[in-house]
Amino acid sequence: MTMQRISVIGAGAWGTALGVLAQRAGCETLLWVRRAEQAAELARDRENTTYLPGIALDPAIRIETDLGCALDADAVLYAQPAQHFRGFCHKAAPLWKGAALVITAKGIECETGALLNEIAAEALAAAPTIILSGPSFAAEAARGLPTAVALAGDRPDLVEALMNALAHGAFRPYGSDDPIGVEVAGAIKNVLAIACGIVVGRGLGENARAALITRGTAEVARLALAKGGRAETLMGLAGIGDLILTATSLKSRNTSLGFDLGQGKLLADILASRRSIAEGVTTAAAVSTLAARIGVDMPISFAVNRILKDASSIDDEIRGLLSRPLKHES
Template structure:
């Protein structure tokens, strides 16, 4: 029996995943904007977020959260992390018991410092909670380029069942039962992408970007394992894979923010010009608190935070990193 999918969120990644699942399963996507719903249903497009992309013709869109989730066998949350709780609470009365809920968000809630699966477990106890993550740039996937992702659930049987829902041709989906590591890899790499973007914006060069990616991986692995993630997860698609894609691509929202900061633009101006949320901007606040909570040294994240929220320049950030004491590559720092 094919599972029915209800996906909440009509941004670029939510729409991309809905179009992928529509190849395998009956899928309804909820979008807030009535124009988006009309466009998907009539023209199989979502031009605001995915220009020139044709969506799967089986995909249906709705303005009603109730209609989207009430008959779904799996709920997919394509909602940014700071709005995640509110939308899930709206959907809660209409979701059937025990239905798995999968997050696409790569961020942490500011008010609670919680991961998205923790929010799911708090609001919807008894529902299997998981995450779909990895090096997945929506526009590339829509243009038919090969990509790989991870579906992470504590219960491997459920993950394997959902693997078939999300896998599609050149989009390969692997399973992983380290939900904590997979979620943290996705959230923490966005801060490193801002740092890499800042370097590219100031024309710092390929060597600098390589150093930022490598030391950034070390940094996010330290915090991720301190919080309960498994070391090997951060060397896989949800960690290193996602980090490389996000730090190297001009299609990455977080890299874009860093790049524009490197060019001298103000954060407020950059955000105002963007269609979608760059999760790393808000996540940076949470990560600095978590670094203190877990007593983990995170020099790159700290310098990014200072640029975003304390008025430091990008040059200040690089000077700060150069002043940071150099230890063994095997040790923190």
């Protein structure tokens, strides 16, 4: 099996980077853009000056606004925000032409607490689904710097085909057969990154951030297991790899948002000043709902959700976490 024709849904930073990477790997690549004016700009300038400046788009990358045309591919890479995924599935279902669906967004649906692969199984059942996740700042990947990601699915033939199709130069996909674990890890690391940003912005020190990353990983593992994933996946690229990258750099949209909260800024003002989306904001609410419903203890994630609703509670939430009963680590 070969994957020669790749379509990317969404022309934000990561979608544009994926299009660049697929084309460099020798794939026939299409980048689907929602807004006609943005499509015209990309076609004219051959650069995404808004979301991925400084990266040239090869003339071979086709820019398209027709969804039906975009779905005529071997693999369709979804790179729009997680909260738009169900809408995409409903629009794509009657037009689907047999492609593999690769979910590259990281999040949990806010209204239902559903993982994106669960939404795909319900709303786009004709599409075999693979999860792409891992430590991958879009600009670095697009510049050709070493980047490794996980490709996870229950169809080994499709995972292998996509690994071979996308691998090129310093971009290295690794296969996994635990899509649930990979997806849960990718979603919740954004919530934990907000928490780490708050810790740094509040001046609580590196010891606190390291402890938070470690205990946060335990939370992710509990939820992954409850949903049918595997704890060992959290030790891989999509787990600790992505969390370390996101939670230790202010280049991360989620960590920088947390930092601003920790400095005393209001969430509404932070969001109003940005064009890009910090997925951890909606995921915090979604994972809190999901974890409470299935009985998984996630105190850090719960605290982040409460802080996002009321930033004045930061100090109270920190005291609450530090006053929890002592327990054994394992």
